[in-house]
Amino acid sequence: MGQWLRRVLIVWLSVVVWMLPAHAVAPLYRVMKSQSALSFIGLQQGDKFTGVFKDFDATIHYAATDLPGSSLDVVIHLPSLDTRSLERDQALISAEWFDVGRFPDARFRTVAIRQTTSGPVGDADLTIKGRTKRIAFPFVWKPTAGGATLDARVNLNRLDFGLGAGEWADAGIIGHSVEVVVHLVLTAVPPVAVPAAQPTRR
């Protein structure tokens, strides 16, 4: 291999290494938990009730210009559920509903994010109670100073995940459709400087 060819190769490799972390994934964001809420609205005996999951972890990579490198990955810790009723909460974590003893976490993970005329839509795998369902997740992403907000509303059918099957399946007692309302306040995490990945300029 000639001297010249070796130099070209080294420069090319350096450029590739430099570009890798920047382009394999879009910028990372961290959730400001105190300002964010993962809530849901259900219907019980014709009355709306609202619940929140107080504890969840989210890994969010997003850039409108780099959807292939963007992803949303959220793990929801179900025992942190709160519907402002002790009795209802106790029922919801029991085996007939979320069964948190066996399935303490739910997971939401996008496999792809695509741009539509009305905004970005995630195709996501949602796993609750051991059952995974592919859902469309349209969301609104608004850049803010130092971060962004992510807002979304999705309707789920609780029976798709075996929540309240059997006798509880009666929609007159607990409605089948549950609206999930997501409001995340995010701060951008500065990319970690990796010395080895710095460009070698000559």
Place this chain on the structure above:
Amino acid sequence: MMRLRSSIDRWGLVARILHWGMFLLFGVTVFIGFYMVDLPRGFAKYQVYSRHKSLGITLLVLAVMRWLWRLIDTAPGRPVMPRWQSIMSSAMVAALYVVMLVIPLSGWLYNSAAGFPLQWFGYIHWPALLDANPSIKVIARQVHEAAVYIFMGLLLVHIAAACKHHWVDRDDIMRRMLPFR
């Protein structure tokens, strides 16, 4: 002819229906109340609770109707009796009228403070008195139970008094409230 309103010597049809109807419903509701609290959590418990609440709301409505009817209707007169007996009798009746409202009202308050919705037998939406509230919930729960015990105590005296009038005094106090003559 059946008379809706009461007369000097007889309770009218409305008063008698309310009296005995509520007696039966109260019995059923109290029985369900004591039975349901020990059920294991699950759908059956949920359903039984809903029935209890619907029966309780029915009793609340009946109690309000009974209050109103009592104000419109003229109660039969009392036989001559010692002054202390007359005072006791009025106090008893007043206490019964108050507690028959307090029991369902506290149940309704408890249900509201617990953040639970309510539909009357699944048909009519029944509003909550207030938003979920843990401290009021605890108080309402205690009032609900205590009022039931007080009511059962009052009822015992009430029945004993009726029996005494019938078999000891041999007046028509009991007969004039009986459903059929």
